Amino acid sequence: QRPVELESESATEMHFETKYMMYEKETKKKQIMASLTKIMTTYTALNLITNLDEQITITEEDLFNLDGYACVGLKVGDIVTYKDLLYGTMIKSGADAAEALANHTLGNEQFINKMNDNAKELKLNNTSFKDSYGKSDENISTTNEIAILLNEALKNDLFKEIFTTNSYTLSNGIKIENNTKKTISTLRLNSNMVRGAKAGYTNNAGLLLATLSTINGNDYIIITSKAIQEHDHIFDTYKILEHLKNNNYEERTLFKKGDTI
Numbered sequence: 001q002r003p004v005e006l007e008s009e010s011a012t013e014m015h016f017e018t019k020y021m022m023y024e025k026e027t028k029k030k031q032i033m034a035s036l037t038k039i040m041t042t043y044t045a046l047n048l049i050t051n052l053d054e055q056i057t058i059t060e061e062d063l064f065n066l067d068g069y070a071c072v073g074l075k076v077g078d079i080v081t082y083k084d085l086l087y088g089t090m091i092k093s094g095a096d097a098a099e100a101l102a103n104h105t106l107g108n109e110q111f112i113n114k115m116n117d118n119a120k121e122l123k124l125n126n127t128s129f130k131d132s133y134g135k136s137d138e139n140i141s142t143t144n145e146i147a148i149l150l151n152e153a154l155k156n157d158l159f160k161e162i163f164t165t166n167s168y169t170l171s172n173g174i175k176i177e178n179n180t181k182k183t184i185s186t187l188r189l190n191s192n193m194v195r196g197a198k199a200g201y202t203n204n205a206g207l208l209l210a211t212l213s214t215i216n217g218n219d220y221i222i223i224t225s226k227a228i229q230e231h232d233h234i235f236d237t238y239k240i241l242e243h244l245k246n247n248n249y250e251e252r253t254l255f256k257k258g259d260t261i
Contacts, residue, residue: 006025036210046159091176093199165178199233216244
């Protein structure tokens, strides 16, 4: 029996670094990733960019067919840096920023190919991508595999900094905030329990949430997917966090390689 019951269709709680799965619900079921796609977008771009301060001019291609999706608010002709686009992709979940990253690094098609290559390298066998920002229902994964991806991405110091930043001002003056962290505060939940958060939503995907938290000195990644009712992705995450807080798990070495038992 699971320690807590969730509304989300799938969920994973993973100990950071060790990858030990502490809570699992339908973790092998393929789910539409929606904006959690942008975790791979940012991870892929970070491994391609050599100069974060290089300036990029936004084109019509970067903004094509993005109506109805969260955007930073970039306009054709805006001059921004790669660093701006990385923060815009993760903090604001900007489809415009994600597309600009894809277009100005490898070009959109090659960038998507690279995202899929990265998934294969990480042995994410149930994960695949059709776009950079989560529009396609063919952007699919499992909560376990998203957790493994986020764990790997967080090993990059800049990714971790971006993922745990609540607000940022682009070099062209646009100010952005992490809407999920704002919602957590509005719901009067303990925002200190969540260091970083990335949400996702489409009609077919439902509500998804990826978080990094530190509880009782341990770091945890929690992924929830396909919640239906408003805020259930957040409430489910906090159910798991409260369980962790109230049960002081600690890491112990029972056996080491070479031990005779």
